[in-house]
Amino acid sequence: NAGVTQTPKFRVLKTGQSMTLLCAQDMNHEYMYWYRQDPGMGLRLIHYSVGEGTTAKGEVPDGYNVSRLKKQNFLLGLESAAPSQTSVYFCASSLLGQPNQPQHFGDGTRLSIL
Amino acid sequence: GNSVTQMEGPVTLSEEAFLTINCTYTATGYPSLFWYVQYPGEGLQLLLKATKADDKGSNKGFEATYRKETTSFHLEKGSVQVSDSAVYFCALSIRYGGSQGNLIFGKGTKLSVKP
Numbered sequence: 006n007a008g009v010t011q012t013p014k015f016r017v018l019k020t021g022q023s024m025t026l027l028c029a030q031d032m033n034h035e036y037m038y039w040y041r042q043d044p045g046m047g048l049r050l051i052h053y054s055v056g057e058g059t060t061a062k063g064e065v066p067d068g069y070n071v072s073r074l075k076k077q078n079f080l081l082g083l084e085s086a087a088p089s090q091t092s093v094y095f096c097a098s099s100l101l102g103q104p105n106q107p108q109h110f111g112d113g114t115r116l117s118i119l
Numbered sequence: 120g121n122s123v124t125q126m127e128g129p130v131t132l133s134e135e136a137f138l139t140i141n142c143t144y145t146a147t148g149y150p151s152l153f154w155y156v157q158y159p160g161e162g163l164q165l166l167l168k169a170t171k172a173d174d175k176g177s178n179k180g181f182e183a184t185y186r187k188e189t190t191s192f193h194l195e196k197g198s199v200q201v202s203d204s205a206v207y208f209c210a211l212s213i214r215y216g217g218s219q220g221n222l223i224f225g226k227g228t229k230l231s232v233k234p
Contacts, residue, residue, distance in 0.1 A: 009162070038221070038222075045226055046226060047123075047208060047224040047225055047226040047227055048163075048208070048222075048224045049224075050221055050222070053221060063221065095162055095163065097163075102221075105151045105168070105170040105212070107153060107165040107168060108165075108222060109165075110155075110162035110163040110164070111162050112160070112161055112162045113161075113162050
C-alpha cells in the first residue's frame with residue numbers, strides 16, 4: 006500500500022549543483038503536484054501536472070523544472086541549486102483535479118543547499 | 120485573491136482539554152475546505168473535508184463546519200490526546216477559469232499536548 010513515494014528522503018547539495026527529486030504514485034492518479042514547505046509559510050505550489058506529458062506552473066516555479074513522462078512519475082529538477090531552495094519538498098497526487106477531492110502526500114524530501 | 124488564514128501557534132494543551140484552531144478564508148467562488156494533519160517527520164494526511172456551506176466534516180473525534188456567512192472552518196476536538204500532537208493545516212480548493220482545483224494552504228498551527 007505504497008501510495009506516494011518520494012526519493013531521496015534527505016540530500017545536501019552545494020550551490021550550483023543540480024539534482025532531480027523523484028515522485029512515484031501507484032494509485033493511477035491523473036494529477037500530481039510539487040510543493041515546498043518553509044517555516045511559517047505553509048505549503049506553496051511549485052509545479053503541477055494534469056496528466057502524462059503535461060506540466061504547469063504553480064505559485065513559486067522559478068528555479069525549478071518538472072517532467073511527467075510517465076503517468077505514475079513526476080520529477081522535480083533543480084538545474085543550479087541556490088541556498089534559497091533549502092526546504093522540505095512534498096509531492097502529492099489526486100485522482101482528478103476536482104476541488105472536492107483530497108490530495109495524497111508523500112513523506113517529503115529534506116533538501117539543504119550549502 | 121484566494122487565501123487561508125489560521126491562528127498562529129504553537130498551541131499547548133493538557134490531555135483531555137478542548138481544542139479549537141481557527142481558520143478563515145477568502146475565495147472568489149465556492150471552495151471546498153480541508154484540514155490536513157502533519158505528524159513529525161511525515162507528509163500531510165487528510166483529516167477531514169467539507170465541500171459546501173453548512174457541511175460538517177468529522178474524523179477521529181475532530182470536526183469542522185463550513186460556515187459561509189463567516190467564511191470560517193474552525194477545527195474542534197472535545198478531548199485531545201498526546202497522540203494528537205502535530206501540525207494542522209487548513210486549506211481550500213476552488214476551480215474557476217483555468218484553475219485546476221489546486222490547494223491553497225494556511226501557514227499551519229503546531230499543537231503540543233502534554234500528559
